[in-house]
Amino acid sequence: MSLKKAYLLVILVLIADQISKIYVKTHFIYGEIDQINVASWFKLLLIENEGMAWGVEIPGTYGKLILTLFRLVAVSGIAWWLWDSVKKQSSNFLIVAVALILAGAFGNIIDSVFYGVIFDHSHGQVATLFTDQPYGTWFHGKVVDMLYFPIWEGNLPSWLGGKRFTFFNAIFNLADMAICVGVGILIVFNKRAFETPELEKQA
Known part of the structure; x- marks a missing residue:
């Protein structure tokens, strides 16, 4: 795969992720369940x-800033990994x-x-885009999540505590899905993903 196709x-993914987040932020009120039942x-x-x-949060006044800066460093490393993988003609x-x-990660x-x-x-309230009363500051924004899949809801058996339980109760976004799919490919197709690049085979 060429670098142009990889960047495309x-x-x-970034466009789809940001459109979904901006739509939800400008049409939904925080935490109101059943606003849209697909x-x-x-x-x-x-x-x-x-x-x-x-x-999970990093405690302290600068915890959020540290986390954001760490993400920026990490995404720089991932971007270099992508460039290097294309350059070496690694597996698609x-x-x-x-x-x-x-x-x-970038999303x-x-x-x-x-x-x-x-x-x-x-x-x-429904949030306003490009407001003159922002809720935070640079590098201190909150990540928007909206995808919720409560496949099963009910009470556990008494021998498991009998408490109310929901599967699957995590709420996530398209960026999270992209990361999970990417990691899943690396795990499921490990041998094909990390096979010897074409350039090394020709050497």
Whole structure:
């Protein structure tokens, strides 16, 4: 796969990710369930992630800034990995996987860097894009999540505690999906993804 095609994949994922996030931010109120029920097992629900995956946060005044700067360094490394993989004519499995991971990581970085200064808050109101009363500052934006798949909801058996349980209760976005698909390709197609590049075979 050429570098141009790899970048095109990254750009398409980024566009889809940002369109979905901006739409949800400007049409949904934070945490209001059942705003759109695509199906009984698929709903759109706006939440905002303060930190890393699964809502983990780095404590302290500069925790969010440190996290965002770390993401910027990480995405720079992933971008170099993509460029190097194309240059070495690595497997398309590897190039597509790295491109998806790069797109996903960059998509969430956009939220962290810019959303705090271009949106107002979504609590009890629909957020305004390019507001004059932003909810945060540069590098302190919140990552927007909206995809919710409560495939099964019910009470667990008594021998498992009998508590109310939802599977699958994580809420995520298209950028997260791109990262997961990319990592999944690397795991499932590991041998084909990391086979000897064509340039090394010809040497």
